[in-house]
Amino acid sequence: xxxxxxxxxxxxxxxxxxxxxxxxxxxxxxxxxxxxxxxxxxxxxxxxxxxxxxxxxxxxxxxxxxxxxxxxxxxxxxxxxxxxxxxxxxxxxxxxxxxxxxxxxxxxxxxxxxxxxxxxxxxxxxxxxxxxxxxxxxxxxxxxxxxxxxxxxxxxxxxxxxxxxxxxxxxxxxxxxxxxxxxxxxxxxxxxxxxxxxxxxxxxxxxxxxxxxxxxxxxxxxxxxxxxxxxx
Amino acid sequence: xxxxxxxxxxxxxxxxxxxxxxxxxxxxxxxxxxxxxxxxxxxxxxxxxxxxxxxxxxxxxxxxxxxxxxxxxxxxxxxxxxxxxxxxxxxxxxxxxxxxxxxxxxxxxxxxxxxxxxxxxxxxxxxxxxxxxxxxxxxxxxxxxxxxxxxxxxxxxxxxxxxxxxxxxxxxxxxxxxxxxxxxxxxxxxxxxxxxxxx
Numbered sequence: 001x002x003x004x005x006x007x008x009x010x011x012x013x014x015x016x017x018x019x020x021x022x023x024x025x026x027x028x029x030x031x032x033x034x035x036x037x038x039x040x041x042x043x044x045x046x047x048x049x050x051x052x053x054x055x056x057x058x059x060x061x062x063x064x065x066x067x068x069x070x071x072x073x074x075x076x077x078x079x080x081x082x083x084x085x086x087x088x089x090x091x092x093x094x095x096x097x098x099x100x101x102x103x104x105x106x107x108x109x110x111x112x113x114x115x116x117x118x119x120x121x122x123x124x125x126x127x128x129x130x131x132x133x134x135x136x137x138x139x140x141x142x143x144x145x146x147x148x149x150x151x152x153x154x155x156x157x158x159x160x161x162x163x164x165x166x167x168x169x170x171x172x173x174x175x176x177x178x179x180x181x182x183x184x185x186x187x188x189x190x191x192x193x194x195x196x197x198x199x200x201x202x203x204x205x206x207x208x209x210x211x212x213x214x215x216x217x218x219x220x221x222x223x224x225x226x227x228x229x230x231x232x
Numbered sequence: 233x234x235x236x237x238x239x240x241x242x243x244x245x246x247x248x249x250x251x252x253x254x255x256x257x258x259x260x261x262x263x264x265x266x267x268x269x270x271x272x273x274x275x276x277x278x279x280x281x282x283x284x285x286x287x288x289x290x291x292x293x294x295x296x297x298x299x300x301x302x303x304x305x306x307x308x309x310x311x312x313x314x315x316x317x318x319x320x321x322x323x324x325x326x327x328x329x330x331x332x333x334x335x336x337x338x339x340x341x342x343x344x345x346x347x348x349x350x351x352x353x354x355x356x357x358x359x360x361x362x363x364x365x366x367x368x369x370x371x372x373x374x375x376x377x378x379x380x381x382x383x384x385x386x387x388x389x390x391x392x393x394x395x396x397x398x399x400x401x402x403x404x405x406x407x408x409x410x411x412x413x414x415x416x417x418x419x420x421x422x423x424x425x426x427x428x429x430x431x
Contacts, residue, residue, distance in 0.1 A: 010412030051364040055283035
């Protein structure tokens with residue numbers, strides 16, 4: 001390709017030329033600034049194409065029957081039967097969306113962060129704790145374990161998350177949450193891996209205690225030894 | 233423990249960008265939920281399921297993702313009437329977000345807890361590509377069918393010029409020139425959209 005043949009450049013950019021043809025284009029590009037500029041533009045389009053997955057060009061219903069369709073229809077019928085029905089009245093569904101949007105704005109405000117409502121159709125879940133959460137960090141002098149505890153309020157119950165370091169690999173642990181009447185709930189149990197022992201790890205679970213009734217959060221071994229405990 | 237699903241459910245209700253999704257020519261009235269779901273399933277089901285299966289690596293999980301995607305589409309039906317981006321692009325984007333959200337939810341589940349620190353969520357922030365997927369799909373909708381076809385063959389299916397020529401029943405030289413003009417046309421469409429936005 002000693003002279004301009006731009007029509008080769010599209011297939012070249014898309015990597016569809018035969019090796020010999022591509023070499024010829026390479027040789028020409030080495031000497032032709034104009035074609036290099038053109039190729040840069042075509043490459044940019046190739047990058048754009050990468051934003052769309054190849055599956056986007058499959059047509060029709062899935063193969064293998066319509067069980068999935070039936071399940072989806074059933075879910076929609078059930079949702080439709082529940083008031084308020086989101087699509088029964090456009091106005092009503094809109095106002096509901098606006099309420100939720102308003103709620104999200106309030107939460108975003110409370111966290112001091114910004115959630116770009118409307119930028120994405122399915123907003124990202126925030127990693128920051130819910131407003132009203134309680135956070136405590138404790139180190140147990142005997143075991144040497146440090147536990148950063150976050151208790152998030154839920155309706156009638158709580159979500160307890162702990163980040164723990166200083167645990168021993170192989171320890172079988174239980175996360176216990178005790179309410180103010182002294183009743184204990186297990187929020188889960190696990191075994192400490194080598195990595196978790198070295199780098200610390202995060203563990204979480206739900207307990208049926210309203211946030212204001214949570215008394216203490218503690219990690220015990222299955223053998224009953226207390227590892228670290230904190231009052232909330 | 234599988235709590236994150238229900239707590240994040242509120243997010244499902246966040247308003248869609250008004251006008252992000254263009255109406256399909258024969259989209260039924262939004263209140264006809266069953267017809268809407270059936271239509272979306274018949275037109276986009278295969279594409280969605282294949283995409284979700286690749287992302288999750290699991291057919292059963294993928295089916296759940298498709299189901300949730302269709303339910304969301306129905307919930308947003310009232311708002312999905314005008315605007316930019318194809319319905320297909322919207323559905324694929326929502327499916328991807330669901331997969332991402334679920335991967336995050338799994339990351340706080342106890343059984344996998346020891347590995348949490350080693351496995352950051354699969355993706356950090358899709359909001360940029362959320363826009364781009366739909367913009368590019370929309371642009372591909374606007375170029376001619378011949379141009380779209382040759383890009384699908386060469387780029388998305390990874391065919392060589394010779395293979396695409398055979399597939400499309402045209403000479404290799406035509407595949408080459410067509411792919412060049414297809415990329416130019418795509419650029420023109422995208423440039424036109426930018427001009428529209430910046431006005």
